[in-house]
Amino acid sequence: MLLRIERVVAGYGAGDVLRGIDLDVAEGGVTCLIGPNGAGKSTLLRTVSGLLRPSRGRVLFRGEDLGRRGPRERLLLGIVHVPQERSLFPAMTVRDNLLMGGYLLRDQRLLRERIDRAVAAFPICARRAGAHAGSLSGGEQKQVELARTLLLDPALVLLDEPSIGLDPRSRRQVFESVRQLAGAGRTILLVEQNARSGLAAADTGAVLDGGVVRLVAPAARLLDDPEVARLYLGAGPAEHKAERSRDE
């Protein structure tokens, strides 16, 4: 098991958002977390990346309790978090933004190799290398963010709502990139408000509600489950097909 979350309780200030989360994430593939607003999906990602410390419970990565390890150490272990909000530095160039992803690497040769690999996977980084990141469209920025995650050669990528605010075409590109990352052997823990699209790109789905995991199942099964559709997917399968055809 790559990631094991055991009875984690965490939150902000006095209120707990996560109220005893248990979740196992196997190596490889995409696990998509779905659930209503306030269910604790983003909070769970922040807890795994070390941006938030749980008040109770344990987060184990490859069997090791991450305990008091901070975000920097978790990055070095191979856990990269791509937050919901735009995380590029708009006044810096695409090239510099990409470089920042490898800030922790000391080996310059390795850094160059990784940059070449990231650019090959996301050609936008070469095409717009000298442009200020702020001048890129939302979809292009997300591509650069995903490319930047590759610089630390992560084992686990935590993706928080990567499609938020994007037009249908960019959204499709982002989900293709997510599959591409998973295809390269990385494990993706994905939080997606657009639950149908998220599950469609995922192998496994987990339903969070009220700060606990309610259900874990293959993503395809969750997509076909009428009860899950009614409670968490917003629209029925017929409406979903219509939405997909609009996207395409």
Add this chain to the structure above:
Amino acid sequence: MIRGAVFVVTLAVLPLLGLPHWVLNMLVFVLMFAALASAWNLVGGLTGYPSLGHAAFFGIGAYAFALLLHRQTEITDGWQPFAWLPAIGVGTALIGVPIAAIAMRTRADVFAIVTITLLFVVQTLAFNLHGLTGGAQGLSFPVAPFPADTFERPFYYVLLGLLVLAMLLTFGTLRSKVGLALATVRGDEDKARGLGIPVGGAKVLAFAVSVGLTAMVGAVWAYYQVGIIYPQFAVDPLVTIAMVLMVFLGGRGTLWGPVLGAFVLETGQQYLAYELGASQFYLIAYAMIFLLIMLFLPRGVLPSLAGRLR
């Protein structure tokens, strides 16, 4: 690099051209403020932390220098006291480390308030620690024994050296990993932390180097004050305001912006002081310039020009 070399050689030749004393005196202050503005730029420009307390470190450097000479009856070799500058710079930088570690937990306007409070604390101490600073009566020390007809030259060249040092540090920082880290601090510190960038260390380092340079300039200023320094001039909020204004005028976070700002504003200030006597009417001109910059060139002259040329 060529531009920098031409700039330094031109400035190095100027005192040898037989310029009148008032011109050389003005150039000493221009170089002093260019070095100060370049030092402030390392924090205010590169990290975006608007320190208003730098005059405190200017004063610490000035008093450290004056105290080192205070007990001497005369100075035999006028160049020898300049040898204290590195120690004053390093010592003040070390003082700056814990201050930055605490103050830089705050950001933006709160950081500005914390640092200006520091300035007034140091000023109050300078006025009231009579045994150490001489209080309002000032702290005396022997006058530099340089010939009257070339008195300004040693100060001019030492300040030129400090300006070059500040610019080299800026140049190196802008092209280094630390420079990238500082740019991310300016952009969004929380995002930078998420990428594992050691933002805390980078900004404390920038602050320490900046205040160390500021203190060295303060020490040279004290030596130039022919034998006595007073707290109202050694720890003067107007010094901070000038540094900030010069950087904002020339362009924050650039190599040449602070230098341009210092050359424009300090010559302008000296001219206005000459025209308007010893009054502080020039402050009205300062305020007007600041308003105009904020309105029409919010990024400063050099970045705005570069933007238009692109």
